Amino acid sequence: MARLNLLEETRYEKLAVTVYPNQKEAVAKVAQRIAGVIRNKQQNNQNAVLGLATGVTPIGVYNELIRLHKEEGLSFQNVITFNLDEYYPMQPGAAQSYVRFMNEQLFDHIDINRNNIHIPDGTLSLDAIPAFCLDYEKKITAAGGLDLQILGIGRTGHIGFNEPGSAPNSGTRLVTLDDLTRSDAARDFGGKENVPTKAITMGIGTIFKAREIILMAWSKKKAPIIKKAVEGEISGEVPATYLQLSDHVEFVLDEDAASLLTRFDTPWLVKDCVWTNQLKKKAVIWLALEVGKPILKLTEDDYNNNGMAQLAVEQGPVYNINIDIFNRIQHTITGWPGGKPNADDSQRPERREPARKRSVIFSPHPDDDVISMGGTFIRLVDQGHEVHVAYQTSGNTAVWDDDVLRYVEFAIDFNQSIGEDTTQLKKLYGNMRDFLEKKHPNELDTKEILTVKGFIRKTEAISGARYAGLPDSHIHFMALPFYETGKTQKNPVTAEDVRLTIELLQQVKPHQIFAAGDFADPHGTHIVCFNIILAALRELKKTEAWVEDCWLWLYRGAWQEFDTYEIEMAVPLSPQEVVRKRNAIFKHQSQKDRPVFPGDDAREFWKRAEDRNRETAQRYDQLGMAEYEAMEAFVRYQF
Incomplete structure (x- = not known):
């Protein structure tokens, strides 16, 4: 059998x-x-x-x-x-x-x-x-x-x-x-x-x-x-x-x-299932999209003709199933990502208390914050929460070499304009130029070049965070040691990476943490940075009571989104908020037009992000929810 x-x-x-x-x-x-x-x-x-x-x-x-x-x-x-x-x-x-x-x-x-x-x-x-x-x-x-x-x-x-x-x-x-x-x-x-x-x-x-x-x-x-x-x-x-x-x-x-594979992705097509709430939500969303109907219009025939007769028999009538899943999805939508003060929060993704939360947005690279959750970032600030952003790595391998020369040339001209001696700077510039003219593909940059590339990413990140409304005191640059190799191949994570993260968390004692949840690449910077956060939280949980009241939300980047059934908080963006998010992304000039590591998607980062957010909103609309311009999505991680 x-x-x-x-x-x-x-x-x-x-x-x-x-x-x-x-x-x-x-x-x-x-x-x-x-x-x-x-x-x-x-x-x-x-x-x-x-x-x-x-x-x-x-x-x-x-x-x-x-x-x-x-x-x-x-x-x-x-x-x-x-x-x-x-x-x-x-x-x-x-x-x-x-x-x-x-x-x-x-x-x-x-x-x-x-x-x-x-x-x-x-x-x-x-x-x-x-x-x-x-x-x-x-x-x-x-x-x-x-x-x-x-x-x-x-x-x-x-x-x-x-x-x-x-x-x-x-x-x-x-x-x-x-x-x-x-x-x-x-x-x-x-x-x-x-x-x-x-x-x-x-x-x-x-x-x-x-x-x-x-x-x-x-x-x-x-x-x-x-x-x-x-x-x-x-x-x-x-x-x-x-x-x-x-x-x-x-x-x-x-x-x-x-x-x-079918047996894992849509198991109801090949076997009887144990219908957990999550699997039921996934199946009903799949069915609605498969037959092209909003959830509340799904019928008994739709269930029976598409491999979901077992669910209809065990938990029907199907309209009750439809209502249940519709409500679960609707309850993920909130314009209050930090929780809505003085409101019933029993059907909301975030708590109402405390009304003014301390939030930390961890950004693996210096632009992940605004690309992935720029709208929510700005919304949190606008709604009066104490928001901090922590840039976990310098991102210094993702800057074009000619940008380095351009910035150093600016520094020389500026120093000359105010009467400063530029002898050493000019010598350094000459050395950089000589190196870059002879540089082999993937050759390790000099320390000075890496420093300038890191400064470029840092100033762009500051500009983006300021645009979102943060004071400089809430902008943190961690420069985690595992990343600082100057190569695409990074060092193993050490206790020092975790210690630096613990210190930041102890300083802020956040009620909310937002972290990158792109785990498709098991060797990528995002999952490495997330595991460092997780290690820090688990260590802090042993001794510090505030950690019990800290919620960890995952966001995703410009390349992909969570599946709709996974989403636990969907923050809708108005057309004006989409433009504000775009402007925050534009502050990262070194990544605009053509970044060093674009992946296999020819679109610019701001365009990828807007298309992704619009597609998330359209998916909710297809399921029968209200129609929004765009949505940013989050999943809560239990640690």
Whole structure:
């Protein structure tokens, strides 16, 4: 019976999928699978032939394999490896080289024979590549074929660098990289313009010959493409869908990466559900949008014809369900994000007391506050709350180099105009200019350049916060140490990051905290900054009573919004408030027009924010709520 139930739940899935509660558990299982292959081959005096991948996804597996080698004696003497791909052109010693990546993440820490390592050569001349690729295939065959191939997946659905349009029988070859793939690599190369346009990659046909294939994916960032790869039709537009044709493939996912699969996202379509209030809210909103009706117009037939008959039978009549969910959504809407004084707060998202709250807005980067919740920020100030903003990092890696020269030139001219000696400043300026003219992509800036970039972001943040109505004494710059590397790769969080956060919280003793809740990227600055806040609050909770009365609200940035069913506070913005928010964002001139790290969205930050806020309001309108110009959304986090 259990087997039948599982088949029913996974009927939309066209290949084998194993979902683990978190990445740590999944990584351990994959590493054990690899170790098993190696040990089985050792027992038979045979070589284990592994196909290896690069990128963030397999790093945890490589760390676990290193641990198994050092602590449990796993030997790699009988292992032959073939890597999937390499950028072209690429020197093996370059920071972005997959040769360097594999050495640093795995090979330098195990006892593998260096002659058994094979990685596509990014230094070849163009005319030498076809012969090299043919030889690469022959070497795989001569080694006995791949016993196990591990894969990640790109947001285009590429496996290796087999981009959309790749043929299912393709072999190792030179390819042109998709624009989105290059955008995703931009941080590693110090800008998209520095990312190679080509790469050498194993083909899909080569991958298919492996006796086992494991594709891994972690985090919600990968959830949309995983759904396409697992449940979508086979298509050259999503190369990973070709894996549906293999009987030897398994997708290994954490819960976040699997979250959009039907059995997790809309489970009522594949099984009977335990109808919690949250699941019921999610299902009814889904149904309303699916059939294009406001919630209060949903009928029994709508429920029955769209997989929700169980809910109608167990908790109907459906009109009562509709009323309940409509009220729950309506009660999230408030024009008083700090609570409405002298009002019944039993159906409001925030408390009425104290009437004048102390609020801290934590901003991971110097512009997240106004981009993500600028309207609410201004509303809190206008309504008389004691608002503080804390900029957690300097943001000094996200400033164009020519802006540095422009600001230093201004400083020289200003000092000259008031009769100050500018000799040292001119010398510093000359050194900066010489460095920047010779600077390599992603090269670490000098201390002086980083300082100026940090000052640029700081003055913009002050301008934006002042525009929102804050006095200078309520604007805090934390410059958390974990961020201050001058590189996109940051240091691990330390006790010092938490201590600085504790000190700020002790100073303000807030009733409300607003923090960035963009957790799709498990290595992003937002989640790192949030975990620091959480660690500080949990430490303070042990000794300070005020923490019990402190509520933590999450907001999201310009790239995404909370799902409607998740929203617990929706703050509507008038057309005038939208303009005020836009003007606050405009204070961040270094991020306007074209920021250093724009992501794959060509819109400016203010435009992304306005479109997102308008879409949230439109979604509420579609569900039958009042029509607003825009809305900012929040979710309360219980700590």
